[in-house]
Amino acid sequence: MLKGRDLLSIHELSVDEVHEIIDFAAELKAMQKAGVPHRFLEGKTLGMIFEKSSTRTRVSFEVGIYQLGGMGLFLSNRDLQLGRGEPIKDTARVLSRYLDGIMIRTFGQERIEELAKYADIPVINGLSDLLHPCQVLTDLLTIREHKGKNFRALKMAYVGDGNNMTNSYLYGAAKVGMTLSVATPVEYKMSAEVFENAQTDAQESGAELTWTENPAEAVKDADIVVTDTWASMGQESEHDARKKIFAPYQVNNELLKNASKSAIVMHCLPAYRGEEITDEVFENNAHVIFDEAENRLHTQKAIMALTMAN
Numbered sequence: 001m002l003k004g005r006d007l008l009s010i011h012e013l014s015v016d017e018v019h020e021i022i023d024f025a026a027e028l029k030a031m032q033k034a035g036v037p038h039r040f041l042e043g044k045t046l047g048m049i050f051e052k053s054s055t056r057t058r059v060s061f062e063v064g065i066y067q068l069g070g071m072g073l074f075l076s077n078r079d080l081q082l083g084r085g086e087p088i089k090d091t092a093r094v095l096s097r098y099l100d101g102i103m104i105r106t107f108g109q110e111r112i113e114e115l116a117k118y119a120d121i122p123v124i125n126g127l128s129d130l131l132h133p134c135q136v137l138t139d140l141l142t143i144r145e146h147k148g149k150n151f152r153a154l155k156m157a158y159v160g161d162g163n164n165m166t167n168s169y170l171y172g173a174a175k176v177g178m179t180l181s182v183a184t185p186v187e188y189k190m191s192a193e194v195f196e197n198a199q200t201d202a203q204e205s206g207a208e209l210t211w212t213e214n215p216a217e218a219v220k221d222a223d224i225v226v227t228d229t230w231a232s233m234g235q236e237s238e239h240d241a242r243k244k245i246f247a248p249y250q251v252n253n254e255l256l257k258n259a260s261k262s263a264i265v266m267h268c269l270p271a272y273r274g275e276e277i278t279d280e281v282f283e284n285n286a287h288v289i290f291d292e293a294e295n296r297l298h299t300q301k302a303i304m305a306l307t308m309a310n
């Protein structure tokens with residue numbers, strides 16, 4: 001039961017709950033496409049705290065809550081007293097008196113955990129430096145649409161920086177039993193703690209989770225190849241240095257020769273063509289990548305409806 005719960009990390013969800021979110025997202029998508037009303041959150045409000053930029057997360061949450069019959073409030077830390085130093089634990093208790101749910105995008109995962117600890121309404125992680133659960137749940141829906149429901153038969157390869165996306169892919173793959181091979185430079189691996197937790201989940205699901213320094217090895221026979229920016233939000237000053245370090249990790253046609261012939265390439269966006277992905281590979285996979293972007297809407301509607309409905 002997700003009702004009343006927070007969604008801070010895929011690791012905290014049961015296997016059934018992960019499937020429940022994806023299944024419900026697919027149902028909501030079908031309902032929306034068929035013009036069937038689905039106002040599960042009539043009169044409810046979601047506060048959306050942004051301490052970092054966003055296009056997809058902001059728009060899909062705001063449109064999503066509206067389509068569910070509720071309303072979203074965009075709360076930038078530039079305007080909130082939070083940005084002037086009001087403690088997050090006070091903000092949490094105040095907002096809990098007005099709202100029915102909070103989505104937060106910020107830097108440290110501990111800020112989200114602190115918010116959730118003091119809020120008595122559901123808190124949804126809209127990205128932290130450590131995790132991006134809404135995006136990876138979305139990606140699982142997108143994989144299901146393009147590659148079928150049998151995650152256990154699929155291999156994903158993640159190539160690039162060991163970041164919030166990598167960490168959440170590890171948690172997601174571990175839950176659904178999908179093979180995931182991660183390739184990053186040694187100095188830019190995923191979180192060691194996340195890898196250990198994911199391995200524990202993987203024992204139950206049978207997922208095979210591996211790391212290598214070698215992108216070609218990770219991509220070998222992969223059904224899905226994913227990458228993400230080499231410099232995440234907050235790392236802008238490292239961009240030039242990272243461009244040199246990550247150059248061998250570009251997802252290009254040469255690297256894709258190692259993948260399955262029918263492999264799809266995914267990207268959570270925003271993408272930096274000529275860096276982590278070539279323009280050609282991006283455009284060849286644009287149909288998948290923009291389904292992935294669209295699916296943020298359906299997946300987050302599922303998350304909001306399951307956690308926030310009466």
Ligand code: CP
Pocket residue numbers: 053054055056057058127135268269270
């Ligand atoms: N993928 C994603 O979270 O995009 P935004 O940063 O635009 O929200």
Ligand code: NVA
Pocket residue numbers: 127163164165228229231232233268269270
């Ligand atoms: N790793 C990226 C994801 C953006 C959606 C970042 O944190 O900036």
